[in-house]
Amino acid sequence: MEKGKVNIKKLIVIGGSAGSLEVLLRVLPGLKVPFPYPVVIVLHRKQSNDNLLTELLSLKTKIKVKEIEDKDALVNGIIYLAPGNYHILFEEDYTFSLDDSERVNYSRPSIDVAFQSAADVFGGALTCILLSGANADGADGFLYVKERGGETIVQAPETAEVAYMPEQVIANKSADKICDIDGIANWLNRM
Amino acid sequence: MEISVDEQDLKLLLNDLIELYGYDFTDYSKASLVRRIKRLLTLDHFPSFAELRYRLKTDPDYLNRFVEEITVNVTEMFRDPDFYVALRQQVLPAIGSKPFIRIWHAGCSTGEEVYSMAILLHEAGLLHKSLLYATDLNPNVVERARQGIFPLAQMKDYSENYIAAGGKSDFSSYYTAQYNRVIFNEQLRTKMIFATHNLVSDSSFNEFQLILCRNVLIYFDKELQNKVFHLFDTSLDRLAYIALGSKETLKFSGLHGTYKQLGSNKIWRKEK
Ligand SMILES: C[S@@+](CC[C@H](N)C(=O)[O-])C[C@H]1O[C@@H](n2cnc3c(N)ncnc32)[C@H](O)[C@@H]1O
Numbered sequence: 001m002e003k004g005k006v007n008i009k010k011l012i013v014i015g016g017s018a019g020s021l022e023v024l025l026r027v028l029p030g031l032k033v034p035f036p037y038p039v040v041i042v043l044h045r046k047q048s049n050d051n052l053l054t055e056l057l058s059l060k061t062k063i064k065v066k067e068i069e070d071k072d073a074l075v076n077g078i079i080y081l082a083p084g085n086y087h088i089l090f091e092e093d094y095t096f097s098l099d100d101s102e103r104v105n106y107s108r109p110s111i112d113v114a115f116q117s118a119a120d121v122f123g124g125a126l127t128c129i130l131l132s133g134a135n136a137d138g139a140d141g142f143l144y145v146k147e148r149g150g151e152t153i154v155q156a157p158e159t160a161e162v163a164y165m166p167e168q169v170i171a172n173k174s175a176d177k178i179c180d181i182d183g184i185a186n187w188l189n190r191m
Numbered sequence: 192m193e194i195s196v197d198e199q200d201l202k203l204l205l206n207d208l209i210e211l212y213g214y215d216f217t218d219y220s221k222a223s224l225v226r227r228i229k230r231l232l233t234l235d236h237f238p239s240f241a242e243l244r245y246r247l248k249t250d251p252d253y254l255n256r257f258v259e260e261i262t263v264n265v266t267e268m269f270r271d272p273d274f275y276v277a278l279r280q281q282v283l284p285a286i287g288s289k290p291f292i293r294i295w296h297a298g299c300s301t302g303e304e305v306y307s308m309a310i311l312l313h314e315a316g317l318l319h320k321s322l323l324y325a326t327d328l329n330p331n332v333v334e335r336a337r338q339g340i341f342p343l344a345q346m347k348d349y350s351e352n353y354i355a356a357g358g359k360s361d362f363s364s365y366y367t368a369q370y371n372r373v374i375f376n377e378q379l380r381t382k383m384i385f386a387t388h389n390l391v392s393d394s395s396f397n398e399f400q401l402i403l404c405r406n407v408l409i410y411f412d413k414e415l416q417n418k419v420f421h422l423f424d425t426s427l428d429r430l431a432y433i434a435l436g437s438k439e440t441l442k443f444s445g446l447h448g449t450y451k452q453l454g455s456n457k458i459w460r461k462e463k
Contacts (some may be wrong), residue, residue, distance in 0.1 A: 089220070100263060
């Protein structure tokens with residue numbers, strides 16, 4: 001485990017709600033393979049116990065896509081997907097813990113919970129990306145990530161199917177960068 | 192403003208809990224434990240971490256509140272219906288041939304899982320020769336489980352879960368509704384034994400054909416998970432089963448080699 005920990009120089013966490021799946025389906029095919037860092041995706045989804053989303057995302061990239069199980073270790077070059085009905089938390093030894101406590105912002109998984117926990121462990125080595133959505137989840141998380149030196153990127157509201165979620169982090173001034181969909185893909189590949 | 196919880200302070204508080212009350216949370220998942228403590232600091236308006244520690248040391252009644260809020264009691268009947276289909280089709284026929292069936296629900300919370308299991312056993316014609324041991328470290332939830340009274344408002348969802356889990360009867364025949372609550376039938380409850388049991392510090396107390404420990408181990412770190420898996424191992428008959436939550440796994444434990452997983456279900460059979 002220690003070895004993995006030393007090897008991981010950066011973590012990317014992407015959060016999204018309504019309208020964000022389409023963005024991912026456009027961004028993932030363009031990501032370079034192998035991808036140098038772990039990527040964690042936290043989506044609000046209706047169906048909880050289906051593998052459909054994992055399969056759907058897998059079809060769009062050569063990068064391995066894995067739904068998170070409790071205590072899985074972070075590994076570079078893998079895309080992790082938060083399971084439905086659990087919050088995801090990051091441990092100091094770079095493993096995941098799952099948590100089925102109360103919803104946050106009506107959501108489980110909550111994007112805020114994931115962003116905040118990732119910031120506790122990764123601080124300045126964290127990049128968070130917030131996509132389309134109709135919920136304020138992610139806005140507090142973005143502030144928290146900034147306070148701890150992390151980087152924040154938001155999908156440009158005018159390119160989002162539902163602009164509400166991106167607008168919240170522009171309003172609270174916690175976004176470092178505002179990118180359209182191609183911009184997000186380019187940014188990830190240049191990291 | 193959020194209060195930060197530093198590692199040294201946390202250690203001191205956890206030590207107090209062991210020394211004063213015998214509750215050991217040391218090997219719980221740090222990320223989750225710290226998050227729950229921060230939440231409690233906010234909920235109960237503590238100005239600092241030190242004040243929480245002081246309150247816990249001086250007010251034994253507050254311990255109840257602490258345990259209640261630090262642990263997570265979320266549960267439902269027929270949670271993950273596919274899991275119950277696998278129990279019906281693969282596990283019950285196998286353990287049903289025994290003259291007597293003992294099942295342990297470790298971390299039963301308010302009991303929804305236990306009542307679901309009793310219904311399954313009843314429908315398989317096995318309830319009369321079964322005993323369901325339901326334990327949790329939190330005495331409050333154990334007491335609620337014992338009563339078998341649940342909010343009427345949840346029955347619609349539970350009934351849907353029941354049908355998705357392969358239930359063929361009328362779900363409402365298993366309970367009686369009174370005002371906004373329901374009480375489950377006496378016939379189901381007579382087969383249940385409730386007790387407090389702490390997986391961290393208490394030992395094995397019987398041999399079982401099936402142990403369910405679902406969505407409890409996610410709150411433990413890997414070492415503690417392993418310790419609990421060994422406790423389960425000594426509590427399982429040969430060819431008995433262990434069932435975990437839908438995102439939990441036996442694969443990081445030392446037992447991995449001697450247990451066989453049933454397809455992709457979170458159910459393993461003890462082979463040796
Ligand atoms: C999320 S609930 C799971 C309920 C049910 N098994 C389910 O999956 O729906 C977790 C339960 O584990 C219990 N628990 C936590 N730590 C425990 C320990 N050390 N020993 C026994 N039970 C514990 C909590 O009190 C809580 O009721």
